Amino acid sequence: MNRRWLGFFGILLIAGVLFAGCAQPAEEKPKEAAPSKPAEVEVPLGVLVDLSGPLTTYGEDIKMTVTIASENLNAYFEEQGKPYRVKLYVEDTKVDPKIALDKVMALHSKGVKLIVGPMGSGEVKNILEYVRSNKMIIASPSSTADPKYIGVTSPEEKKYIFRFVATDSFQTKAIAKLAQELGVKAVVITYIGNAWGKGLNEFGSSEFEKLGIEVKSSVEYPDPPPADFTPYVATIEEAVNDLLKKYSKDEIAVVAFSYEEVATMLAQVKDDSVLLSVKWIGCDGTAKSKKVIEDVADKANRVKLYSTVSETRGGAAYEELKKVYEERTGGKTPISYGLNAYDAAWVLTLAFAEVYDKQGKYDADAIAEAIPSVAERYSRGEYGVEPVSGEVKFDEYNDRVGSEYRIYAVKEGSWAEVGVWKFATNSIEWSG
Numbered sequence: 001m002n003r004r005w006l007g008f009f010g011i012l013l014i015a016g017v018l019f020a021g022c023a024q025p026a027e028e029k030p031k032e033a034a035p036s037k038p039a040e041v042e043v044p045l046g047v048l049v050d051l052s053g054p055l056t057t058y059g060e061d062i063k064m065t066v067t068i069a070s071e072n073l074n075a076y077f078e079e080q081g082k083p084y085r086v087k088l089y090v091e092d093t094k095v096d097p098k099i100a101l102d103k104v105m106a107l108h109s110k111g112v113k114l115i116v117g118p119m120g121s122g123e124v125k126n127i128l129e130y131v132r133s134n135k136m137i138i139a140s141p142s143s144t145a146d147p148k149y150i151g152v153t154s155p156e157e158k159k160y161i162f163r164f165v166a167t168d169s170f171q172t173k174a175i176a177k178l179a180q181e182l183g184v185k186a187v188v189i190t191y192i193g194n195a196w197g198k199g200l201n202e203f204g205s206s207e208f209e210k211l212g213i214e215v216k217s218s219v220e221y222p223d224p225p226p227a228d229f230t231p232y233v234a235t236i237e238e239a240v241n242d243l244l245k246k247y248s249k250d251e252i253a254v255v256a257f258s259y260e261e262v263a264t265m266l267a268q269v270k271d272d273s274v275l276l277s278v279k280w281i282g283c284d285g286t287a288k289s290k291k292v293i294e295d296v297a298d299k300a301n302r303v304k305l306y307s308t309v310s311e312t313r314g315g316a317a318y319e320e321l322k323k324v325y326e327e328r329t330g331g332k333t334p335i336s337y338g339l340n341a342y343d344a345a346w347v348l349t350l351a352f353a354e355v356y357d358k359q360g361k362y363d364a365d366a367i368a369e370a371i372p373s374v375a376e377r378y379s380r381g382e383y384g385v386e387p388v389s390g391e392v393k394f395d396e397y398n399d400r401v402g403s404e405y406r407i408y409a410v411k412e413g414s415w416a417e418v419g420v421w422k423f424a425t426n427s428i429e430w431s432g
Contacts, residue, residue, distance in 0.1 A: 041083045041356065043349055045070065046091065046107040047341075048117030053094030054225060054259035055119055055142075057290040058337045062141060063090055065338035066116055068324055069345035076385065077353070084353050086345075093118050095259070096224065097126035097194075108134055113362060114352060116344045119337070121145030121196040122223065124161060128152070131160055135364035137371075139348050141340035144168045144284065144310075146203070147397050149195040155396045159368050164340040164347075164392065166310045166402025168199050171284060174308045174405040174421040175255070176207035179281060181428055182306070184253045186214040186246070187281075188239040190232060190265075191257035194223040200257035200283060216243050225261035229268045233275070240274055253279040254303075260291040266299045275303075282307035287408045288335055288415045300410035308421065311336035311406040312390030321388045336406070339389035347375045347392065350383060372398075 047066050050059035070086040077084045089112050091103040100123035107115065113136045118124060121143040128151055131138050139162045143150070146167050152158045179187065187208060191197035197220070205215045217239045221232050236254060243252050254275060256262045262282060269275050280303035286292065287307035292300050321342060325334045334342075351370040355363050375392040377383065393401045407419040407428070419430040 039083060040085055043084050043086045043352055044089060044110065044112040044114070045086050045345065045349065046089045046104075046112040046115035046117070048091050048093050048100060048103055048115055048119070048123070050095045050119055051092040053092075053096065054261050055095050055285070057260060057288070058142065058335060059092070059119065061335045061338035062117070062119070062341040064325060064329065065321065065334055065342040066090075066345050068321060068328075069342045072385075073346065073349050076383075082353065084349070084356070086349055093120075093123060095120040095123060097122045101126050101130060104130055104136070108136060113137065113364065114348050114367075115139070116141065116341050116348065119143065120194070121150055121199070122194040124163075125150040125195050128157075128161065132157070136160060137348060137364060137367055138162065139164055139344035141165060141344055142284070142337040143196070144171060145195045145199040147399070149199040152397065155398070158397050160364060162344070162371060162394065162398045164344045164389070164400050165284075165337070166400050168196075168203050170402040170423060171308060171310065171405060172200060172203040172207045173423070173426065174407075175204060175281060175283060176211050176213065177421055177426060177428060178306060178308060178407060178419075179208065179213055179253055179255070180211045182253070182279060182281075183250060184213060184279065184281075185251040186216055186243045187253045187255045188216050188236050188243070189218040189255045189257065190236055191218065191220055192223050192225060192259065192261070193220045196285075197223070197257050204255065204257065214243075216240075225259070225264070227264070229261075229265045233265065233269055233273075237273060237275055240278060244274070249274075249277050250279075253281050255281045256286060256305075257283055259285040260289045262286050262305070263289065263291040263295045266292075266296040266303070266305075269299065277302075279303060280305045284309040284336075287406075292410065293414060297410065297413040301413060304409045304411075306407060306409045306418070308405040308407055309336045310400075310402050310404075311339070312404055313339065314386055314388045314390055317386040318388040334388075336389065340400075343378070343387045343389050343392055346385065346387075347371060347378055350374050350378060 049062045073086045093100040100118045104127045115138050119142045124143045141164050191201045219235050282305050287309040351367045351374040355366045372394050379391045405421045408415045409418045419428050421428050
């Protein structure tokens with residue numbers, strides 16, 4: 001082959017190589033990895049409630065509202081792009097202080113350090129030292145005993161215990177004013193012998209006397225409540241008969257600082273007893289009790305069982321919760337303690353998230369310090385959500401500052417709201 005053909009084939013060869021190179025797919029640039037989603041942070045939230053004891057009505061209410069709160073919190077964090085997810089650990093304490101401590105210890109062993117509850121002041125008193133030693137944060141929606149009755153002598157001792165309800169020093173003012181406006185001039189008090197009942201009896205007696213209302217006697221019964229109330233009923237009956245020598249039936253009232261066992265007590269009052277001819281005044285342990293309506297509606301109708309409960313409702317947030325609650329309970333409405341518990345769940349979790357964002361860990365001291373300011377910002381709607389129980393603000397003992405008490409009474413076999421007591425003016429606005 002001559003040189004001319006060799007040159008020709010050489011040109012073809014080079015062109016082929018060049019063509020083949022151009023036909024190869026272009027080298028792809030490595031794709032940027034998608035931003036990784038933050039690792040999920042579980043927020044274990046304990047719920048200590050009474051589901052089978054003397055405060056079942058309120059315990060079931062709290063369980064439902066906290067369940068709804070946890071769902072709303074998880075939706076909130078999802079929308080905010082935050083990794084927190086609330087997981088509930090619900091336990092039944094029967095309002096028994098010993099059981100409450102056992103449950104707190106069990107929850108702590110599972111890594112639960114934030115708790116909504118327990119409900120009773122006796123329970124709070126019994127878990128106080130364990131909570132303090134293990135740096136757990138407790139938010140009770142319904143413990144109202146004065147700090148001294150739960151073994152607290154200084155704010156520092158109650159650093160990790162928050163109560164989302166006003167203490168009995170507020171409630172007894174409302175009860176005394178209620179008695180005065182009902183025309184009551186003398187009372188016989190009966191109360192459960194625990195920290196809560198004893199506190200109500202002490203503060204209540206003082207407030208009655210300030211308004212010139214005679215306190216004939218105070219009849220204590222044990223905690224847990226007895227099955228047979230007849231000896232106590234007989235003692236109350238005797239005191240009322242003594243008062244009838246001086247006052248008319250319309251001027252006498254039996255004041256029951258009780259839980260739902262007031263229904264058992266009324267059930268054991270005979271139909272012709274003088275106790276059914278005078279007024280009965282209850283408190284936050286009896287207000288809207290399902291047991292009263294189911295078991296002793298007729299007797300409750302006769303005595304009215306006027307009952308007070310700290311209850312300041314929020315606006316749109318309350319209406320939204322109420323709608324969901326009614327759908328899930330067949331038309332029932334949330335009670336004040338449930339509203340408190342809903343807000344407690346939000347405040348605890350938001351405070352936890354705020355601290356975790358900064359430190360990447362649980363820090364009880366930092367959370368406890370953050371809770372009051374978180375509560376105030378939550379109350380102002382700064383998180384994009386609002387409280388369902390009104391403004392949440394604490395005093396130096398981490399107890400909620402109260403503003404008003406709603407008054408309920410039994411009418412025609414059901415509970416009806418009949419008025420509201422205003423702390424600012426110590427006056428009652430009657431509604432029916």
